[in-house]
Amino acid sequence: xxxxxxxxxxxxxxxxxxxxxxxxxxxxxxxxxxxxxxxxxxxxxxxxxxxxxxxxxxxxxxxxxxxxxxxxxxxxxxxxxxxxxxxxxxxxxxxxxxxxxxxxxxxxxxxxxxxxxxxxxxxxxxxxxxxxxxxxxxxxxxxxxxxxxxxxxxxxxxxxxxxxxxxxxxxxxxxxxxxxxxxxxxxxxxxxxxxxxxxxxxxxxxxxxxxxxxxxxxxxxxxxxxxxxxxxxxxxxxxxxxxxxxxxxxxxxxxxxxxxxxxxxxxxxxxxxxxxxxxxxxxxxxxxxxxxxxxxxxxxxxxxxxxxxxxxxxxxxxxxxxxxxxxxxxxxxxxxxxxxxxxxxxxxxxxxxxxxxxxxxxxxxxxxxxxxxxxxxxxxxxxxxxxxxxxxxxxxxxxxxxxxxxxxxxxxxxxxxxxxxxxx
Numbered sequence: 001x002x003x004x005x006x007x008x009x010x011x012x013x014x015x016x017x018x019x020x021x022x023x024x025x026x027x028x029x030x031x032x033x034x035x036x037x038x039x040x041x042x043x044x045x046x047x048x049x050x051x052x053x054x055x056x057x058x059x060x061x062x063x064x065x066x067x068x069x070x071x072x073x074x075x076x077x078x079x080x081x082x083x084x085x086x087x088x089x090x091x092x093x094x095x096x097x098x099x100x101x102x103x104x105x106x107x108x109x110x111x112x113x114x115x116x117x118x119x120x121x122x123x124x125x126x127x128x129x130x131x132x133x134x135x136x137x138x139x140x141x142x143x144x145x146x147x148x149x150x151x152x153x154x155x156x157x158x159x160x161x162x163x164x165x166x167x168x169x170x171x172x173x174x175x176x177x178x179x180x181x182x183x184x185x186x187x188x189x190x191x192x193x194x195x196x197x198x199x200x201x202x203x204x205x206x207x208x209x210x211x212x213x214x215x216x217x218x219x220x221x222x223x224x225x226x227x228x229x230x231x232x233x234x235x236x237x238x239x240x241x242x243x244x245x246x247x248x249x250x251x252x253x254x255x256x257x258x259x260x261x262x263x264x265x266x267x268x269x270x271x272x273x274x275x276x277x278x279x280x281x282x283x284x285x286x287x288x289x290x291x292x293x294x295x296x297x298x299x300x301x302x303x304x305x306x307x308x309x310x311x312x313x314x315x316x317x318x319x320x321x322x323x324x325x326x327x328x329x330x331x332x333x334x335x336x337x338x339x340x341x342x343x344x345x346x347x348x349x350x351x352x353x354x355x356x357x358x359x360x361x362x363x364x365x366x367x368x369x370x371x372x373x374x375x376x377x378x379x380x381x382x383x384x385x386x387x388x389x390x391x392x393x394x395x396x397x398x399x400x401x402x403x404x405x406x407x408x409x410x411x412x413x414x415x416x417x418x419x420x421x422x423x424x
Contacts, residue, residue, distance in 0.1 A: 012046060015039035019055075030071050033059050037078040044081045045194070047233040049089065050271030052081075057093050064100045069107045070115065076101050077118035080157055082198035084205075084238065086128050086164060086344035087274040087312070094126040101126075117145040117154050124161035129342040136165040152186055156195040159183050163202055167343035170351070170394075171376030173385050177206035180219075197226045201238055201387070205345065208242070209377075209385030213249065216242070216387075237267060237275070242387045244283070249381070249390060253287050260284060278311020283389040285317060286349070289356070315339060316350040319357035332361050348374065349383030352391045359404040371401040 015038040022032035040055035056079050063075040076097065088094040101119045108116055120142035127135030139161040146154035163179050166172045180203030187196035200223040207216040220239045227235035244259035264280040285305055302324040310317050315338055322331035335357050341350045351370050358366035374382075377394045384390040391397070 012039065012042035012048075015042050029062070029066075030074075033062055033071075033075050034078065037075065040079055041081060044079075045232065048271065049234075050269075052079075053090055053093060053271070057090075057096070060093070060097055060100055064096075064103075069104050069109070070112065072100065072104045073108060073112070073115040073119055076104060077115070077122050080118070082160055082194050083125060083128070083164070084198055084201045085272070085275045086167065086346075087342065088126065088128060089272055089274040097126045098123055113145055113149060114151065114154060117142050117149065117151075117158065120145070121154075121157045121161040125164055128164040129167075129344040131340055131343050133168075135161075136168065139165050152190040153192060156183060156187055156190075156192050159186070160195070160198060165343075167345070167347055169376055170348050170374055171378070171380060173206045173209035173377075173380055176202055176385070177210065180204075180206055193226060193230050194232065197223050197232060197235055200226070201235070204238075204242060205385050205387040208245070208387055209380045211379075211381055211384075213246065217246070234270075237263075237270065237272070238387060240266065241283075245384065245388055245390065248283075248287055249384070257284060257287055260287075278309060278313045279388065281305065281308040281310050282313045282317070282346075282349075284308075285320075286383065286389040286391050289320070289391065313346070313350070316341070316353045319361075320353055323357060323360050328361065331357060332363065335361060335363060335366060345386040345388075346383060348377050348380065348385065348394060349389065349391055352382045352394070352397045355397045355401055359400055362404070364405065367401050367405050371398060371405065374398055374401075 015035060018035040019032070019039050022035050036055050036059045040052040040059070043049070043052040043055070059075050059078075063072045066072045066075075101123050105116065105119050105123075108119070120138040124135045124139035124142065127138070139158065142158040143155070143162055146158045159179055159182065163176060163183075166176050166179065180199045180201075183199030183202065184196055185199075187193070187199055200219040204216045204219040204223065207213070207219065220242050223235050224239050226232065227239075240263040241260070244256050244263055247253075247256035247259055260280060260283045264276070267276045270276070285302075288302060288305065302321060305317075305321060306325070315334070319331045319335040319338075322328075322334055335354065338354060341347050351374050354366060355370045355374070357363075358370060374394055374397060378398055380394050382391040382394045382397060
């Protein structure tokens with residue numbers, strides 16, 4: 001491992017030297033941009049994601065000014081680093097990448113199929129979590145092209161893109177498990193180590209969602225072995241959070257909280273805000289939120305959670321916290337203003353939080369909507385597909401919703417006027 005770490009550091013040092021040489025006037029723009037992206041890839045593999053994104057942003061900005069679609073395609077697609085988390089670390093950069101890639105796709109010569117495949121995969125990856133179908137269509141076309149070209153590296157990259165768009169509805173953990181298994185086999189056969197690791201992490205998430213914890217454990221161990229052998233430090237980020245989740249699932253809540261805090265501390269300065277922002281508070285809330293009682297929230301005091309930085313998860317947490325504080329009117333307004341959930345690994349968890357608040361408030365419209373959304377995931381653990389946290393079996397939430405809807409119907413046989421809800 002020490003030798004591989006030294007090799008990774010040496011690669012980054014050589015790329016940095018190349019960038020410096022080009023900044024002093026050596027070579028042309030193509031060579032300079034290739035060097036910048038080479039440095040970015042080397043930094044990303046060694047875990048220095050923040051600096052890697054800075055170099056990528058500079059190269060993409062330059063690519064947008066090029067009157068050369070082939071060179072632009074090379075620059076845009078050169079940053080092929082596998083990704084397992086379904087929220088971008090820099091949304092502005094992702095939008096820029098998509099804009100330049102789409103522009104390049106429009107002028108790319110029709111015979112440049114490999115370039116088209118890479119551009120489509122890039123578009124799909126950068127559109128992760130979105131609620132339109134553009135990313136899904138791009139990933140599907142990229143996969144078809146990669147298979148037509150019989151190129152394993154292209155197919156691995158396209159498979160990563162396809163994984164990012166298996167969230168159009170809930171209950172698709174089985175599909176993600178198949179993608180993970182196929183990616184492991186493909187990558188192992190063609191020595192695509194980083195994509196083999198990705199396959200194990202995808203499979204870990206999917207099997208955890210399905211409650212197949214022994215299988216998920218095996219994928220976590222395999223990912224850690226590869227990370228140790230090839231010096232891939234970012235893998236441990238995900239397996240540490242998974243280890244905390246396993247403690248939570250096993251009911252060892254005090255140990256799970258300690259493990260979550262350690263995992264979060266090791267994220268500091270890691271350049272992964274898309275993962276880190278608000279994640280620890282959400283995981284701790286999942287530990288603290290009691291089993292549903294008659295009011296749908298339970299009697300536990302969640303006051304200590306007030307004031308935590310929930311990051312992008314705040315809209316879905318707010319109604320629950322307001323209910324726990326006794327502010328029913330404010331909670332109802334917060335629930336009514338919920339945006340549509342991103343299509344990502346935490347979609348089921350957000351829906352379950354909305355379900356808890358809707359049951360407590362007797363919001364029949366939201367209860368019916370969430371019940372329909374969660375029904376395809378009836379056999380899964382809510383949120384566990386993230387490999388990070390869980391709100392328990394989806395079936396339990398569905399049962400609570402069905403019971404509350406039944407009570408609501410009995411209380412108002414005519415159905416009454418449905419209240420509005422933004423949980424669409």
